[in-house]
Amino acid sequence: MGNLQPQPTPEHPAVLFPEIADVPQLFRTCIQCGVCSGSCPMGEVMDYPPRKAAMMLAEGRFDEVVSSNTPWLCVACHTCQVRCPSQLLIPDALFPALRSAVMAEGKPMEQDLQKALQNTYLYGNPMGQSPRRRAEWTRTAGVPVPIISQLKRPVDVLWIVECYPSYEPRNQEISRKLAAILNALGVDFAILGHEERCIGDCEWLAGERGLFEMLIERNIEILNKYRFKEILITDPHAYRTLLNIYPKLGGTFRVKHYVQFLTERMGQLKPLLRKKLSSAVTYHDSCCLGRKTGHYDEPRELLRAIPGLKLLEMIQNRESSLCCGGGASTIYLDRYIQERVKDRLADRRVQQAAATKAETLAVACPYEPSRFDDAVKITGLEEKLVVRDIIELLAQSMEIA
Amino acid sequence: MNIAVLTKQVPDLVEGVEIDSTGKAVDPDTIRYILSESDDHALEEALLIKERTQAHVEVFSLETGEVRDTLCTALAKGADRVVLIRTGLETPPSNHTAAKIFATVLQGLSFDLILTGVRAIDDLDGSLGGLLAGYLDVPYVGLVRKVELAEGAAVVEKEYPGGYAAELEVKLPAVLGIQAAEQPPRYVPVSRLRQVMKTAKVDEQEATPPEGKAVPVERLFKPEEGAGARMLSGSPEEIARQIADLLSERHLVR
């Protein structure tokens, strides 16, 4: 089955942004075993699944692969990358190279993705919302959410809220709850507010090297302006990028995802979890928090700390967890993917959740709530399953309004 | 085949538009400028024609807003030459003034086709393309969604309501007001744009704004806003009546 540990990310900056011509050399140790294609949740619908694509590129058949649907179907779930016996960087190098080639040739792009990239360039977020309104969610948080530029002093924790948790209504609710939890735990924290811009995970994996470089340069500059002991983040994609990619380009910071951050404070947190939540809950391991960075236990520890909660496991869990289908900017390719796929990943996943007889599907990634809410509606599971971020469940048990 | 594309910058509604203290103009301090959307389509259509026919494409813009960005993007997309027109005007001119300036600049240059967006969000006094055509005494077709070249003429599709379109043959030279290009405006990777911005040549040209005033604006104002929906109540029949009233008011039940 290969090495199931989180794979090392690209070592060399040049490898961070490979050109398609670099791929044959980078993939010279590919033994064509087919584990990648076999593991790929989108493998069946790709014109050329990963194994075949790697072979064709090695043969110099760039054009055929670039013009196929393959570049746009990888959801960066990393199931292939954790299993590859040669530890090849399939979603981290092969696919961004393919996407970059499509863009460089000026070929037409899926408009949702193009808009998301253009918006990020103009406004620092893919939704196209004004950067001035990035902290608007804090107005109704009901608790103090300090902005570091106004605090004018070092803080213990810089909370990077990220795009979805700042602008998307469902996620804004979750941000407010986390703010309340941080206040209840007496954490000395602040956010960047309108100075915050997208961390750049989507843009990097979409093959938009120039845009990613622009974001990372600017973000490192902003982060270096302030003094803080560690960064807290709720978005696993951004977490992984800050953890593994930023250091390669001059930005080394101590960064924690909230599941880590809160389990470290379990001694303080546990007594606050007063209310019993008699619910059967199953937890979805998101790709970035799971396969890419290895945080399987902390989320479960948090859930088990909630009194009355019963934790059930889905048939695919931990390293074998099934991706929701939104990674690597494919969240902006839903229309494209849906036209080609019979059974959407998110739909399959909620059905797996319901099969455990759980009433609640717990998640820890900002993409999940709306994707799974949608999937629940489509699969007719509305009466049976609700989707909640772990933060929401903790807040409920802490009786935070 | 020489094609000129005229572009302008307009306030970005994402950042919001506020009225200044005189109440007669928008507040320039609150504005961020971006390329007018249908001008982007005009450029795209010009580039598509260029790809099909090896035409030569030049892009002109008056100096308001982040024009350099737009002009460099045009070069990155494939325009042959870009020109920034310096007018010395402090605020964006009316379309009449802009059209007169362009007419002076373009007169004597041998463009077969002049493309510009059919409308912009800040248009108050007609559309630039139609005005320019009037000053140059050349034909004009607005709301164009497709352009093909024929012998000495352009065959265009002009949009009408309900999905209808008229196919027209226009003798060149002509001005076309583009509604939508045949494909969405292409994407320029940021790395390419940054490269072009470092090495590109943006030509500049001076132009004297003409005499004459635009129709003066007495005042600008914002419509009233409500927070959340006004809830209608009563039996379904009563609700239906209230909805029908709303529709009648807006001439939706005719």
Added chain:
Amino acid sequence: MNRDIWVVAEQFQGRLSDITFELLGKGRELARALGVKLAVALIGQDVARFTLELGAADVVYVVDRPELREFTADAYGALLEAGLKDAQPRLVLLGSTSMGLDLLSLVSASANVPCIDNCTRLELKDGALMATSQIYGGKIFAEVALPRTTTLVAVIPGAFPGEAGRVSGQPVVISPPLAPEHPATRTVFRKWIEPPPGDVDITKVPVLVSIGRGIKNAENVPQAQELADLLGGAVSGSRPVIDQGWLPKTRQVGKSGMTVKSKLYLALGISGAPEHVEGMKGAELIVAINTDAQAPIFGVAQYGAVADLFDVIPALTEEIQKRQGSRAA
């Protein structure tokens, strides 16, 4: 030099467009108040038959020629320009439409008269004509005092009521001798391109009756269709409805469907998830019906009711039929 008010008539597919009557209604009101005549410029082929419908006007100037059968800005513009130079009316009203916009700008320049676009209000204030136009997608309105010399104004369709312009009467019909020898026509109409058969482009439809999961199953869709037909619109839906196959993909509104800016968006049984709202928040009038008082759609709609769509659809259908029936009578 007369100070009359002119309306440029528009026709489409063999009939006078609604905008013509809207302009006539307003034109008549202003002409009366100013004590001047209301004239119509009627250009086309076989258009004499329309003069009976133009009773709101005092005079109709008709230019009827085979080569003018279909609109080209070139030909119509040259005629209008000549007419303006000769008659010098105070105000010329056009529709802010595919035809009107072309004429507005072209003639403003060639006849060297000012013009205003996007007009939604036109009033007399102390003898001066005040026009209000919407700009920035309706976020800002501009009030403009029109000059006392010939000015062209393009009016947004639907801004003025059409009833005021549908008056039967006997306007004086004049075929002006001023119609110039046609310049070699630089623009030639070749043919009409019909919309593709089968499906509707919901981004171009003024009224959308949009259904969500609340519609429950395919059998209930025809009710919505009936209502849409009455309102001259189309049925659209949120993603779950399309996913279930109750409507084709071309009817989907939302993030992975279409973005619509219809005049009316009737949201029935749609909860208002962000992915859906993204596709319809630009609609001019949003009315939402949902049994859930907390549905997020009520945050983006201007009007709403917590009610069962299965009660409201039939009631609304009946109410509209009543109103349309009484008007036709």
